[in-house]
Amino acid sequence: MRTPLIAGNWKMHLAPTEARKYAIRLRVRLADVRGRDILVFPPFTALPAVIEELGRSGIACGGQNLHWEKQGAFTGEISAPFLADLGCSHVLVGHSERRHIFGETDEDCGRKTRAALDAGLTPILCVGETLEQREADATRQVIERQLAAGLKPVQEDEKFVLAYEPVWAIGTGRTASPEQADEVHRHIRAWLGSRFTPDLAARVRILYGGSVKPENVDDLMKLPDLDGVLVGGAALNADSFDRIVRFLP
Ligand code: 13P
Numbered sequence: 001m002r003t004p005l006i007a008g009n010w011k012m013h014l015a016p017t018e019a020r021k022y023a024i025r026l027r028v029r030l031a032d033v034r035g036r037d038i039l040v041f042p043p044f045t046a047l048p049a050v051i052e053e054l055g056r057s058g059i060a061c062g063g064q065n066l067h068w069e070k071q072g073a074f075t076g077e078i079s080a081p082f083l084a085d086l087g088c089s090h091v092l093v094g095h096s097e098r099r100h101i102f103g104e105t106d107e108d109c110g111r112k113t114r115a116a117l118d119a120g121l122t123p124i125l126c127v128g129e130t131l132e133q134r135e136a137d138a139t140r141q142v143i144e145r146q147l148a149a150g151l152k153p154v155q156e157d158e159k160f161v162l163a164y165e166p167v168w169a170i171g172t173g174r175t176a177s178p179e180q181a182d183e184v185h186r187h188i189r190a191w192l193g194s195r196f197t198p199d200l201a202a203r204v205r206i207l208y209g210g211s212v213k214p215e216n217v218d219d220l221m222k223l224p225d226l227d228g229v230l231v232g233g234a235a236l237n238a239d240s241f242d243r244i245v246r247f248l249p
Contacts, residue, residue, distance in 0.1 A: 002205050004221065005161065005228035006245045007039040007124070008235025009064065009092065009209070010046075019046030023053035025238045030059060033245055037228075039090055040235070044078055051087040062090030062124070065098055068111035070119075080119030091116045093123045094150055096167045100130075106149030113160065114153040124161040124207070124230070125150040127188075131168035140187055147191060156196050162188060162206045163230045169210025171232060178219050181208050185225035214243035221247045 014022060019042050030038060038059045042050045051061050067077035083091055092098075093116065094109035109125065116123035127146040129139045143164070154160060164184050169176050176184075185206050193201035208220055209230030220226055234240040 002203070002227045003035065003037050004247075005037040005039060005205050005207060006247075007041065007062075007090075007163075007207065007228065007230045008241055009041045009095070009230055009232050010043060010236060011064070011097070011232060012043055013236055014042060014046055016046045016049045019043070020049040020053055022236075022238070023050040026059060026241065027054055027057040029238055029242050030245055031057065033058075036245060038245055041090075041092060047083075047086050047088065060089045062088050062092065062121070064092050064095065066091050066093070066112055066115060066121075068108070068115040070115070080115045080121055084119045084121055088121060090122045090124055090161070092163075093125045094146065095126045096128055096165055096170060100167065106146055109146070109150040110152045113150055117154065117158050117160070122159050122161060124163050126163045126165050126209070126230070128165040128167050128170075128210070134166070134168065139184065143184065143188065144191060147188065148195070151195065156200055160204065162204060163209050164188060164206060165209035165230065171211070173211050175211040175213070175216050175220075176208070178223055181220060181226060182223045185223060189225050212244060214240050217244045217247040221249065 039062060041062050041064045054061060063083040066080045067074050070079050070081055093112045098104045113123045113125055127143050129142045133142045166176050188206055189201050192204055205227035206225060207228040207230045208226050212229045212231045213234050231244055
């Protein structure tokens with residue numbers, strides 16, 4: 001009932017010219033894929049070129065970040081209506097690099113989730129613990145706090161996606177084991193059931209991110225509460241992204 005969602009976060013890679021070429025490659029290579037939603041997050045400056053090339057390919061496009069105000073004196077920021085105007089359908093909220101490098105707070109995430117929904121975008125709220133927090137046995141507590149704040153302004157009938165990205169697994173080559181991912185994904189779904197309703201919990205897609213590769217995607221995608229992946233490094237290579245999209249059920 002939950003269509004698998006495979007998303008590539010290009011982070012600060014691919015200038016518009018390279019991004020356009022890469023989008024064309026993906027469009028051609030992935031044209032025959034059915035039954036899976038595909039989504040890419042290029043840098044802001046590459047969005048127009050990528051959206052133009054992906055056209056009606058069925059591959060959707062999103063922003064990596066947003067500001068919660070619609071417009072105003074916020075030098076360097078991009079708002080949700082700007083992303084929607086370009087043709088974005090999704091936006092990442094609270095990626096760990098935003099939280100840890102740029103100091104985004106849980107409250108900022110809640111404002112961003114609300115702004116995304118108000119502009120008609122689907123937010124993908126990212127949550128995840130650091131290694132220190134995991135070792136201190138605080139994983140559940142950290143994730144619950146991030147979920148509670150990031151989803152605070154969200155109503156039952158609104159559409160959103162979650163991504164569990166353990167910070168210690170991002171860009172490190174160290175993936176969460178299927179057991180570790182399974183435990184957290186189950187916990188997130190149970191939390192959704194109590195914060196919202198069992199109906200909503202059954203409907204929301206929960207992605208995993210952190211060193212997802214062609215070699216580990218099949219095992220991850222077998223987990224019942226894991227509905228897709230948010231891929232960083234391996235999304236920058238057409239061969240590996242193609243293989244990840246074609247994970248074996
Ligand atoms: P890597 O796949 O490079 O570990 O990055 C994961 C990530 O942060 C996706 O948003």
